[in-house]
Amino acid sequence: MTVRLYDTQAQALRDFAPAEPGNVTMYVCGPTVQSGPHIGHVRAALSFDILRRWLAHRFGRVTFVRNVTDIDDKVLANATAAEPWWALAYRMELEFSRAYAAVGILPPTYEPRATASIPQMQxxxxxxxxxxxAYAAEGDVYFDVRSWQSYGALTRQSVDAMESAADADPRGKRDPRDFALWKGSKEGEPADAAWESPWGVGRPGWHIECSAMSRRYLGPEFDIHGGGLDLRFPHHENELAQSTAAGDGFARYWVHNGLVTVGDQKMSKSLGNFLLAEDVLTEHDPLVVRYALASAHYRSNLDISAGTFVEAASALDRIRSFLQRAIRALGGGDWSVLVGQSVPSGFAEAMDDDLAVPRAFATVHESVSAGNKLLSTEYAEESGLVAVLAEVLTATTLLGVNPLDPQWATDATTPATEALDALVRTMIDQRADARANKDWASADRIRDAIAAAGIVLEDGPSGTHWSLENG
Structure with missing residues (x-):
């Protein structure tokens, strides 16, 4: 067993093992809560949720930290007299939490807010x-990029090729690329959005927040730092520089997820082409959303189209149908005890290989196909079916897409479905009577009529069950 991850800094696949055996330490940049989440935010969080689940399976424990940036220029800009910045930040934080929970993203071990770690930043x-x-100038404090020879190591850029840092007023900068560690208060900013410091009243710069919080909760060196590809520069480059310049080992591996695009264009609020998570989750089953967002490799961009969720729903229907048929064929009951007993070798190889989820999904569907062949055999070997059922249950649970997991349970009963069930069951009873009377012609005619309506009948030890042909 060797887990390999693509390290952005090394620009290569590297064998991964935690520095502390049995405990992976991971820090992922969380949201800046100036407004609600779009589907790109959910995809990013989901990528690291799946990585976390797999590393926990392989190594036993993951200490997972995802921060909340609740003080920022954008948060202050979106606040109003009726809703102060801190109230806006909290309301938006709850929206992110609801979206994450809806698609089954596990809560982090720690979820620190930036405003709770000001002393550590200072x-x-x-x-x-x-x-x-670093140097203080006119109430601000800046990182001196030319003082640190390794600046640019993450993205492999030279200082002279970089753009100027636009994160603070350049009033006291020695070099336009120097970035803000501390921002002095400006006229018109809320008084409660500032803290006392040795350099005057102000607030932290964005980059120093993550360096301080990761150190506070994971120590001066930890295993994995994650985030979106769009954070590599300047945010992660600056984090790496300030933390290592301060003497910390910082992140041993850098892992970045791809972006969500619409028509091959990056989804962003500034471009106005974003899909709000709330809207997507209202229009689609959250399990379908989870499957769809996980369908591309985490380092690839995922282009959202009308067919994205249709394809995901169809794939889930195939998995759900097999699980339900297999459990019925085995006499019903709770088969969750099988989870973890058998991981398909191809599935494990794919997940170990830089979290190749698309390949892992392919192995799940191969197992489903093999299981369906067993079910189509009149006298299928029970042990073989149990083994396949265990593989599918385990693999889908590790990916967080097991359709039978109670978290995805919904009450789909409506007057229409109740009426359809009554009609179909009446026809099933009529067919059973015809067969009992050896009226094979009538029995076949009833079955053909049911099939013509797009309904599939399945005869088994526990009786006859029906389902719609397409799910």
Missing amino acids: ELIERLIAAGH
């Missing part, structure tokens, strides 16, 4: 000033 800034890598 301490880190003081260390950088003392080491000669």
Whole structure:
């Protein structure tokens, strides 16, 4: 067993093992809560949810930290007199939490808010000033990029090729590329959005927040730092520079997920082409959304189209149908005890190979096909069917898409479905009577009529069950 992950800094696949055996430490950049989540935010969080689940399966435990940036220029800009910045941030944080929970994303081990770690940020800034890598100027504090020879190591850029840092007023900068560690308060900003500091009243820069929070909750060095590809520069580049310049080992591996696109164009609020998570989750089954967002490799961009969710729903229907038929054929009951007993070798190989979820899904469907062949055999070997059932239940549970998991249970009963069930069951009873009377012609005629309506009958030890042909 060797887990390999693509390390963005190394630009290569690397064998992964946690520094502390049995405990993977992971920090993922969470949302800036100036407005509600779009589906790209959900896809990013889902990518690391699946990685977390697999690493927990392989190594036993994952200490997972995902922060909330609740103080930022954008948060302040979107606040109103009726809704202060802190109230807006909390309301938006809850929207993100609801969207994550809806698609089965596990809650983090720790979910720190930036405003709760101001002292740790100030301490880190003081260390950088003392080491000669930061300087105070006119109420602000900046990181001196030219003082750190390794600046640009993550994205392999030279300082001279970089754009100027636009994250703060350049009033005291020695170099336009120096970035803000601390921002002095400006006229018109809320008084409660500022903290006392050795450099004057102000608030932290964006980049210092994650460096301080990851150190506070995971220590000076941890296993994995994750986030979207769009965060590599300047955010993650600056995190790496300030943390290592302060003497911390910081992240051993850098893992970045691809973006969600619409018509091959990056989804973003600034472009106005985003799909709100709330709207998508209202229009589609959350399990279907989870499957759809996981369908592309996590490092690939995922282009959303009308067919994305249709294809996901169809794939899930095939899995659900097999699981239900197999359990009925085995006499019913709770078969969740099988979860974890058997992981298909192809599935494990795919997941170990840089989390190749599309290949892992392919192995699930291969198992489903093999199981359906067993079910089509009149005297299928029970042990073989149990083995396949265990594989599918385990694989889908590890991916968080087991259709039989109670978290995905919905009450689909409506007056229309109740009426259809009554009609079909009446015809099933009539067919059973015809067969009992050896009226084979009538029995076949009833079955043909049911089939013509797009309904599939399945005869088994526990009776006859019906389902719609397409799910």
